[in-house]
Amino acid sequence: MTIPEKTPTLEVQGYRLRLPGTARPVLAGVDLTVGAAETVALVGESGSGKSLTSRSALGLLPPGAVTEGTLRVAGDDVLTMTPGQLRKLRTRTAAMVFQDPRAAVNPLRRLGDFLTESLRLNDGRSDREAEQRAVEMLDAVGLPASVLGRYPGQVSGGMLQRVMIAAALMGDPALILADEPTTALDVSSQAEVVALLDDLQQRFGTGLLFVTHDLGLAAAISDRVYVMYAGRIVETGQAEALFERPRHPYSAALLAATPRLDAPGGRLAAIEGRPPSLREELTGCPFAPRCPVATFECTQQEPALLPVEGEPGRLAACHHSDRTGEVLAHG
Template sequence: MTVLDIRAYHLRLPDTARSVLVGVDLTVAAGETVALVGESGSGKSLTSRSVLGLLPDGAATAGAVRVDGEDVLAMTPDRLRRLRTGTAAMVFQDPRAAVNPLRRLGDFLTEGVRLGGRLTAAAAAERAAGMLDAVGLPASVLGRYPGQVSGGMLQRVMIAAALMGEPALLLADEPTTALDVTTQAEVVALLADLRERFGTGLLFVTHDLGLAAAISDRVYVMYAGRIVETGPAGELFDRPRHPYTAALLASTPRPDAPGGRLTAIEGRPPGLREELTGCPFAPRCPLVTDLCRRQEPALRPAGAGPGHRSACHHGDRTGEEATHAQS
């Protein structure tokens, strides 16, 4: 069963020379973890926020964003509120920015299910204690304020809050960025465990390919608001078929890497005030040709595995060649 289905989705903001998101196609099935990866500014967070209808003022959209079969772009404000407290939920990047420091965590956890009379105060408190237990925290946390718990504990509270409405879809937008490495690993393992336990579909947004490889079943790679490569996580990371994916992998620090300077992707991502012609990655690509500068490639089958697709005119070249050219 598909819990998230984004089709031909375009998003444009005021005062930009081009669309922020262009023809995005993305799906998440029940019980599946899908990673959305790319550099900062690639459009990952706007894609995830679009799923909950959290769009900037003046945003213009086209296409469809369906959650559990219902198009978010056509929802009324009342239906959107119910979506955000039931069918879908998000874990944000900075947990301390998502809570009121003057309110107890128990109030934060139970507010969504108490509003509208979905649960009584007693039933909501009981569910909150159960969700805290599911994320490895004692019920005593309900009586604490945000400043009385660590960053890792607070992110666990955020995950528990997201699960309070028993969502079919969980959106995790860079949920480990503000945490230390050890706590990052704990949160990633927790999300994987909860996905299996509750059968929730998980869209995991990150710029960290190592985390994406550790948690995801499938991966979408985004650049300049476009999906440039997608496929099963194992095949995509073992043999990338887009130079951008290969460059991201080559620039990931590894313990066994030789000494010297870290590999980096030359240039910078295009700004929103820049018109784009041809492949948006062309100015930074080591495999660029005149065709790339003239014509934007379509996302088409690549590699031997089912579901692996790449938007590259030179997708027939191996990931090893692309990586070698980048380095």
């Protein structure tokens, strides 16, 4: 799908999402963009709101969800779409690669039926046209056409995730949402899938939002990074600069807790405490109870996401963004 050159494939502005029975919004004013032919990583601990943000881009909202703000894919606001428009969005404009490929397919159906179904039912393609497209996409992900005749249980996890990526490309989408796409795979398959996504993104010029809790993977694949905590973006910037010098204590703590081959021996650093419960109202900075450099100001006033002086494109939501080195030293 082609969109105007300067139109982001994904544009989220002031996006808030609240669920029944929660004391605070699950997503609290998220701002995020993914440009055409750009790979953006969204990182954070489990429960931070990463997956809910990515699923919202397809209009996949939990029951009872109440939303505010705008969420545009290829220039169209997802939150105002009709059911018919949402079906078109999910089959042509955007696609998702889920973390567990076996949960996304019917084990009793051949993979060829899975790959071609959308084109046959939603695009009106003939069986031959849909199969030809499937063969092209399988070739793009390094799989032979014979995979069309196999069942999910007859291929490895790594091969099945490649099939999922081929399925995501079938409609020539402007945006791919990869939600923890390597979690269910072994280490060698993880590396293959990450390299494949990177290669395909460059070849097809597709915008890619890569959701992960693994900062090593984020560093390997992304152009820009958003760090999320308690439903908020707490830091964003170019991947290389953010990983070299994080400006939010949470980003620094995540990096300190990431296994590294060149790290000294002993136990890995850990982030003390736990993420805030959705049953708790928040006062001040959400990370303050776990932050080793927090002050009284942090417990009383929530910091805004503001530009970092001297670093274009870099934003951080921290009253003490110049003290992140202390967090690394603490770890």
